[in-house]
Amino acid sequence: MTEMENPTATSTSDDLDPAQGLTGETLTLHVFKGEPGETGTEQAYEVPGVTGMVVLDAIHYIQRNLDTDLACRWNCKAAKCGSCSAEINGKPALLCKTRVDELPAGPITVRPLKAFPLVKDLVTDVSRNFEVNKEIPPFTPAKDDGKPWRVAQRDISRLREHRMCIECFLCQDVCHVLRDHDHSKRFYGPRFMVRVASLEMHPKDTLDRIDLTRKAGGMGYCNITKCCTEVCPEHIHITDNAIIPLKERYADRHWDPLRWVGRKLKGDGSKQAEGSK
Amino acid sequence: MAQLSPTAEVPGHAGVGGGVHRRREAPWWLLPLTVFLFLGAFIVYSFWTAMFQGFKADCALAAYHCGPYLSPFYSPQVGDTPLGHPFNSSAMWILPIPLLFRATCYYYRKAYYRSFFWDPPACAVGELRRREYHGETRFPGILNNLHRYFMYAATVVLVFLWIDAVEAFTYNGQWYLGLGTLLMVVNVILLTGYTFSCHSVRHLVGGGLNCFSKARLGAGRFRLWHWFSSLNEHHPSYAWLSLSSVALVDIYIRLLQHGVFIDPHITF
Numbered sequence: 401m402t403e404m405e406n407p408t409a410t411s412t413s414d415d416l417d418p419a420q421g422l423t424g425e426t427l428t429l430h431v432f433k434g435e436p437g438e439t440g441t442e443q444a445y446e447v448p449g450v451t452g453m454v455v456l457d458a459i460h461y462i463q464r465n466l467d468t469d470l471a472c473r474w475n476c477k478a479a480k481c482g483s484c485s486a487e488i489n490g491k492p493a494l495l496c497k498t499r500v501d502e503l504p505a506g507p508i509t510v511r512p513l514k515a516f517p518l519v520k521d522l523v524t525d526v527s528r529n530f531e532v533n534k535e536i537p538p539f540t541p542a543k544d545d546g547k548p549w550r551v552a553q554r555d556i557s558r559l560r561e562h563r564m565c566i567e568c569f570l571c572q573d574v575c576h577v578l579r580d581h582d583h584s585k586r587f588y589g590p591r592f593m594v595r596v597a598s599l600e601m602h603p604k605d606t607l608d609r610i611d612l613t614r615k616a617g618g619m620g621y622c623n624i625t626k627c628c629t630e631v632c633p634e635h636i637h638i639t640d641n642a643i644i645p646l647k648e649r650y651a652d653r654h655w656d657p658l659r660w661v662g663r664k665l666k667g668d669g670s671k672q673a674e675g676s677k
Numbered sequence: 678m679a680q681l682s683p684t685a686e687v688p689g690h691a692g693v694g695g696g697v698h699r700r701r702e703a704p705w706w707l708l709p710l711t712v713f714l715f716l717g718a719f720i721v722y723s724f725w726t727a728m729f730q731g732f733k734a735d736c737a738l739a740a741y742h743c744g745p746y747l748s749p750f751y752s753p754q755v756g757d758t759p760l761g762h763p764f765n766s767s768a769m770w771i772l773p774i775p776l777l778f779r780a781t782c783y784y785y786r787k788a789y790y791r792s793f794f795w796d797p798p799a800c801a802v803g804e805l806r807r808r809e810y811h812g813e814t815r816f817p818g819i820l821n822n823l824h825r826y827f828m829y830a831a832t833v834v835l836v837f838l839w840i841d842a843v844e845a846f847t848y849n850g851q852w853y854l855g856l857g858t859l860l861m862v863v864n865v866i867l868l869t870g871y872t873f874s875c876h877s878v879r880h881l882v883g884g885g886l887n888c889f890s891k892a893r894l895g896a897g898r899f900r901l902w903h904w905f906s907s908l909n910e911h912h913p914s915y916a917w918l919s920l921s922s923v924a925l926v927d928i929y930i931r932l933l934q935h936g937v938f939i940d941p942h943i944t945f
């Protein structure tokens with residue numbers, strides 16, 4: 401994800417080309433405008449409807465024709481760079497992946513991400529996420545694990561889903577632990593649970609991050625209410641395939657009576673479980 | 678097309694805590710309210726049936742038993758029943774296991790954190806109460822980590838429920854097939870679906886492995902994990918269906934016992 405590139409991007413040739421077909425409808429957008437420390441406003445704009453247009457098209461139209469000062473971060477317009485995250489009708493979503501014809505009739509409200517500090521208008525400062533990322537020990541294969549590696553498909557197939565993440569941080573925005581309770585110092589957040597899960601499940605990785613994720617990562621703050629999964633534009637099953645598996649790995653060590661008995665019988669004092677490294 | 682005048686003054690970009698949400702597709706409270714009513718009704722019903730229905734003053738058959746049928750709330754039968762006191766019935770001893778299994782279930786946690794505790798009531802809807810939040814890091818939330826314990830115990834109870842379902846096919850030395858038999862079989866199948874689709878089960882059969890190829894029986898456990906994962910996707914459906922079927926079987930048996938109608942059946 402690139403940061404802060406082109407905050408007042410002007411429209412490109414593919415924006416609202418009338419040849420694409422004007423629908424004859426006029427859309428009303430209520431777009432947040434404001435800067436840190438001041439009372440923002442919701443500004444209303446009217447934009448001509450075009451078949452298949454997404455909310456980002458409408459924002460581009462506004463920037464080109466109505467308000468060149470409106471700040472909005474975007475880059476790919478293909479739901480792949482994760483730059484254009486915002487809140488559309490109160491719901492975290494990508495501006496470039498939300499078609500206006502899928503929204504209910506009436507004005508469309510566009511606001512910046514609520515869980516991050518405002519830079520200007522629709523642009524927020526998401527750099528806090530990059531700090532969290534640094535706390536997670538990276539992929540660490542064994543030193544003597546000679547390459548080339550041969551990894552069986554069944555050992556790696558699960559990780560594909562985790563690797564789909566485009567770092568849009570919509571999940572971080574919607575998570576009530578960060579959004580409402582402001583526990584960003586205590587909880588890594590869903591995006592980073594996905595990252596830890598992908599490292600922990602990697603057959604070639606040698607580090608163990610489970611206890612770290614429980615303590616510094618604040619895994620216990622997640623109450624699996626699944627809003628992160630609901631908003632993820634890559635349809636990553638964040639709770640089912642990352643957070644719950646991590647909680648279960650922790651339970652292997654601390655909250656499983658049969659494993660506890662097994663460890664006692666084996667005389668194994670450690671709390672390591674079968675998948676442990 | 679014109680830029681209109683600002684339509685609304687809204688609070689500055691809220692940071693944590695504030696924020697105005699003007700429109701959403703459906704009223705956000707619909708789902709939490711439905712869950713609240715449905716789950717609340719089940720909890721009230723199960724306490725009522727466990728506390729007050731296992732006992733009859735004249736020591737006739739208690740309301741949980743009728744013909745070849747035994748209510749799932751009262752299985753397995755612990756000791757002689759009725760035990761003589763409303764607070765000393767099989768249900769009072771057994772019911773905590775499936776109830777705690779469900780109370781600590783990952784899916785029900787989502788359901789009740791949202792609908793009972795409003796934490797959050799729905800996605801991107803501000804918390805309606807301001808208070809310190811500890812999630813599952815402290816008492817009582819941390820007790821949800823006991824899910825494995827209850828999963829093991831509930832699996833044992835499930836074995837008894839299968840025995841009850843099989844026994845419902847015989848009555849007075851004859852084969853018996855009634856509407857109640859079918860209900861009991863459907864119920865135990867749904868309960869099995871619920872138990873087997875549990876996230877902990879999915880983890881234990883193979884999800885906890887980091888390298889299937891190196892693990893003992895790894896190839897088989899990979900297939901098993903795949904199969905349990907597909908089942909796991911339907912965990913919420915099994916959760917609601919099995920909850921409903923347990924209550925339905927209990928109500929059915931209760932109605933039979935009170936002679937409200939006769940069980941349609943054949944014997945052979």
Ligand code: SF4
Nearest residue numbers: 575622624625626628
């Ligand atoms: S499931 Fe957990 S991480 Fe995801 S939004 Fe809910 S509390 Fe946050």
Ligand code: SF4
Nearest residue numbers: 565566568569571632
């Ligand atoms: S997990 Fe999904 S919602 Fe979260 S940052 Fe990655 S792509 Fe975005």
Ligand code: FES
Nearest residue numbers: 476477482484496
């Ligand atoms: S502009 Fe790249 S994700 Fe929307």
Ligand code: FES
Nearest residue numbers: 782783784875876
């Ligand atoms: S029973 Fe629902 S997760 Fe275990």
